[in-house]
Amino acid sequence: MITKLAVRNFKNLAAVPAEAGQYVDFNPVNVLIGPNGCGKSTLLQAIDFLRAFFQSSVEVYLKDRGWDYRDLPNLRQTAKTISWNLVAELDADEDGVGAGKYEYEIILQPRRHLGVGKESLVYTRPSGQAENLLLRTGRTCRYLNRATGQESHREIIGLPASVISRWDAQRDRGRFPEMLRFRAWVEGFRQYLIWDPKVLRYPARGKHEEIGPSGEHLAAVLGRLKDRNRPAYGRIVKRLKTLFPTLTDISVSGGGWGWRTIRLHEGDGKPVIFNSQQTSDGILRLLAVALLLYVDRIPSVVTFEEPENGVHPQLIREVVGVLREITQRKPPNRSQVFLTTHSPYVLDEFIEHPEQVYCMDRARPQEGATITRLSEVRQLKSARTAFKESLGEAWTAGLIGATAGLRGR
Numbered sequence: 387m388i389t390k391l392a393v394r395n396f397k398n399l400a401a402v403p404a405e406a407g408q409y410v411d412f413n414p415v416n417v418l419i420g421p422n423g424c425g426k427s428t429l430l431q432a433i434d435f436l437r438a439f440f441q442s443s444v445e446v447y448l449k450d451r452g453w454d455y456r457d458l459p460n461l462r463q464t465a466k467t468i469s470w471n472l473v474a475e476l477d478a479d480e481d482g483v484g485a486g487k488y489e490y491e492i493i494l495q496p497r498r499h500l501g502v503g504k505e506s507l508v509y510t511r512p513s514g515q516a517e518n519l520l521l522r523t524g525r526t527c528r529y530l531n532r533a534t535g536q537e538s539h540r541e542i543i544g545l546p547a548s549v550i551s552r553w554d555a556q557r558d559r560g561r562f563p564e565m566l567r568f569r570a571w572v573e574g575f576r577q578y579l580i581w582d583p584k585v586l587r588y589p590a591r592g593k594h595e596e597i598g599p600s601g602e603h604l605a606a607v608l609g610r611l612k613d614r615n616r617p618a619y620g621r622i623v624k625r626l627k628t629l630f631p632t633l634t635d636i637s638v639s640g641g642g643w644g645w646r647t648i649r650l651h652e653g654d655g656k657p658v659i660f661n662s663q664q665t666s667d668g669i670l671r672l673l674a675v676a677l678l679l680y681v682d683r684i685p686s687v688v689t690f691e692e693p694e695n696g697v698h699p700q701l702i703r704e705v706v707g708v709l710r711e712i713t714q715r716k717p718p719n720r721s722q723v724f725l726t727t728h729s730p731y732v733l734d735e736f737i738e739h740p741e742q743v744y745c746m747d748r749a750r751p752q753e754g755a756t757i758t759r760l761s762e763v764r765q766l767k768s769a770r771t772a773f774k775e776s777l778g779e780a781w782t783a784g785l786i787g788a789t790a791g792l793r794g795r
Contacts, residue, residue, distance in 0.1 A: 400754025730778020
C-alpha cells in the first residue's frame with residue numbers, strides 16, 4: 387500500500403505536503419473531508435494518474451479521460467514540473483516475488499512535447515538491504531538487471547511513460563522481477579467516480595471482470611460471478627437480503643456474451659420481480675459496493691468519490707464496512723482505499739480512528755490545497771467532548787476541518 391506520498395504542481399495541489407522533502411502518511415483506509423474545491427478529488431486523481439506512466443504513453447491516459455495536458459500544471463503554468471514521490475510497502479506476488487519497500491519518484495518535465503524528466507525506483511528488501519533498481523534523468527537511463535547482476539545503460543528517446551512500461555511481463559520477469567511487481571501493483575489502481583444510478587441500471591454484455599469508473603458493466607460483472615462462483619454469488623445476495631428485508635432474491639437475466647440485466651425479487655410465495663429500471667438507486671449502489679468483495683481480483687488501490695451518495699444514513703455503516711473489509715483480505719487480494727465524503731455519518735464511523743481522516747482546504751483563490759490529519763487538529767479533543775463523540779456534528783459546525791464558508795481549524 388501507499389504509506390507516504392508527496393505531490394507537486396498537479397492542478398491545485400501546488401505542494402502537498404507544504405514542506406519540501408516531506409510526505410503525507412497514509413493508512414489502509416483514508417477519508418478526505420473538506421469543502422468543494424479544496425482538492426479532495428484532485429488528490430484522488432493524482433494517485434490514479436500514476437497508472438498513466440505504465441501505459442504505452444501518458445497521452446493515452448489523457449485521451450481516455452478527455453483531458454488536455456495544459457490543464458494539469460498548477461494554475462495552468464506549463465513551465466512548472468509536476469512530480470510524484472511515494473513510498474509503498476508491497477506484499478509478494480503469487481510466486482513469492484517482490485515483497486518489500488519501494489520508493490518511487492517521477493517528474494513530468496515541461497518541454498516542447500510531453501515527456502518524463504526524471505524517474506527513479508529504490509527497492510528495500512524485508513531484510514533491510516536497499517538497491518537502486520532504476521534511475522532515469524532526461525534521456526539517460528540506468529537499471530539493474532537481475533539476470534546478469536549488472537547495471538545496464540540505455541538512451542531513452544520520445545517515451546512519455548515509465549521505462550518499466552517497456553518490459554514484457556513474461557519475457558523480462560527474470561531480469562526485472564521487482565520492477566514488474568511494482569508495475570503490476572500500480573496497474574491495479576482503480577478510480578471510481580460517484581456511481582451514476584442510470585449507468586448502474588444499463589444492461590451489459592460481454593465477460594467484464596470489473597465495474598467501470600461510473601458504474602458501467604454492473605450486470606455483466608454480477609452475471610459473471612453467478613456463472614463462475616455460485617457460493618460467492620449466494621453470499622452477496624444474502625448480504626443484500628439482510629439489509630433489505632423485503633428482498634427475497636437477486637437474479638441476472640441472459641448469459642455468456644449476451645445482454646444481461648439485474649432483477650430483484652420481493653415477496654413470499656409468488657414473488658414480484660422488478661427489473662433494473664424499477665430498482666432503487668440505493669440498492670444498486672450497495673450492490674455495486676458489495677460486489678467489490680467478490681470480484682476475481684480486488685484492485686490494489688481504490689479511489690472512491692462519495693461512496694455513500696444516495697444511500698440511507700442507517701446503511702452508511704455497511705458501505706464503510708465493505709470498504710474496510712477489502713483492506714483486510716489476505717494478499718494478493720488486499721486493497722487500500724482512499725475516499726472523499728461530504729457525509730457527517732461517514733465521519734462518525736471513524737470516531738476511533740481520526741488518524742485515518744484528512745482535512746483538506748484551500749483558503750484563498752489561486753492558493754494551493756493543504757492537508758492535515760484529523761488526529762493532529764488541535765480542537766479534536768474538545769470537539770469530541772462538546773458533541774458527545776460525534777465527529778460529524780463537530781465537522782458540520784466548523785470546529786474541525788473546513789466546511790463551506792467556514793475556515794475554522
